[in-house]
Amino acid sequence: MRISVEELKAEFKRVLLQIGLRQENAELCALVFAENSRDGVYTHGLNRFAKFVKSVKAGEIKQDSVPTLVRSMGALEQWDGNFGPGIVNARFCMGHAITLAGQNGIGCVALKNTNHWMRGGTYGWQAAEAGFVGICITNAVATTVPWGGTTATLGNNPLVISVPRQGGHVVLDMAISQYSVGKVLQYKSYNQELEHFGGYNGDGNLTKDAHAIAESKRLLPAGFWKGSGLALMLDLLVSVLSEGRSVKHMTEENTEAGVSQLFIAIKPGNEEQVSAIVNEIIDFTKTSQPAKPDEPVLYPGENTLKTRVKSLDEGVWVDEKIWEEVKGL
């Protein structure tokens, strides 16, 4: 079924106030959860909301915490998220990176002791909507196998890069594993094989078998040795610059609480000139002869915008069962 963004947001806000989030935090978290579903990222919108509520109730997420400044070095700042809601911390820190970039051309905020930011793309869109280039990185519990290994000691450490454009921003939002855990479970539930290797089975061999990967919990990095190196560097960047917890700590404590993140904003030139450059690059990329004649090459964020338009026109798609559960919270 489909319901309006406003109804979705109002329901989220009701629950969040009820479990004790302060007014402005409830407002912001409700908005972001609703927007994530609106943009088609259901796994980090409605479908993840009950888990967030549970984490707040369990005290893993401190609903009253606000981020505090640790150290300022001009255009670079370190902040402590004090285990508050990941959405609130991440929005604040990207907002602050944008302010620093407005003053210095580039701004960087390293954040420690925060929680899951839900959809990383949220903060890339935030930068682009303010007219800035954005780069966001988070670490995560180990699910991904380094190249040359067979057991998971890397996070899938999502990377977000966004570039503003009149008429539709370009926003890449990707985890470094070839397939996400959610995607593997989806293939498993349909009894389908992955199109490409997605992880290792219990014997340490590469496999496309979603059942085997769901059981082994050993995801393959995108591009084998390439994603392996990149995932490691992303953990190094966020942990070194925030002086916060690395994949090791989350994995050993078997919790994704208290992650480390990085937010960079960069001020590009004149808005129309930037859009012209972006259009030129996208148009050229799209001249690649499509594999299927009726399916042209897409740019990162293109499907998001299509889904958003549909959601705003026809309402946001919700899983009826999950929606009823949230209404009962």
Next chain:
Amino acid sequence: MRISVEELKAEFKRVLLQIGLRQENAELCALVFAENSRDGVYTHGLNRFAKFVKSVKAGEIKQDSVPTLVRSMGALEQWDGNFGPGIVNARFCMGHAITLAGQNGIGCVALKNTNHWMRGGTYGWQAAEAGFVGICITNAVATTVPWGGTTATLGNNPLVISVPRQGGHVVLDMAISQYSVGKVLQYKSYNQELEHFGGYNGDGNLTKDAHAIAESKRLLPAGFWKGSGLALMLDLLVSVLSEGRSVKHMTEENTEAGVSQLFIAIKPGNEEQVSAIVNEIIDFTKTSQPAKPDEPVLYPGENTLKTRVKSLDEGVWVDEKIWEEVKGL
């Protein structure tokens, strides 16, 4: 055969002075070409030297050019490379990003109208040796196929990320294609099949056949859709921020002259504390059970250091035929 770094550098410098590079540019380019071979990146050391000389003689590389400032916004600057030697421009810009980071915590230099930087890792090592985190990006002529397409409209747009550490910096230096052109040609020369898909054949199908890829010139991005999105974003970042030439221009003009690059330096905290965090992350990553018992998981830059030590001990390995050619220049 093996010769000393000093001899390699002296020979490079002799040739570069002869073709008209000013003293300090000849010194720097000779050093970097020699160090690239010393570190085992022969394709962008000795083996590429003659091509560099040819490009200078042809006037594609302006040996006398120096970078000029276009625009300053505090911690972010735009520079014009004026089609000078890529090594000189890149070293200058990373050096300048480091200076800006020393003053502001983070520094970013966007560079347009430059030339091939040879080994991207050079500038990552430069940042790390100065005690800074480094990020470097360049674009390149289209060799790589966007996901959903079958012909090349993306550059392999190398990405470098470096983190300093006492006892050995961590430096990722990777093109976004799964295999580089050089690697494909190497497999082809040995009549070997690639271990994984490396590109598309002339019919637009994924293949491991090095001959077919060498002929079609259609490389696969690392991680299929993931590398495809990343390669596009990297071209957007360098082109938008430098307001320079994108992959489109290089491809349409069929030359890799006048590329766009980005150099970011970030100041981490206390050196010993940083090293402790880096060691902890690397040590944890290495706890992954190795696929082959005697081959532990490696971190990016680990093999580089081993090769460097061997080169300094026993001399730098050179292809005798190429070495003789250079001596005859």
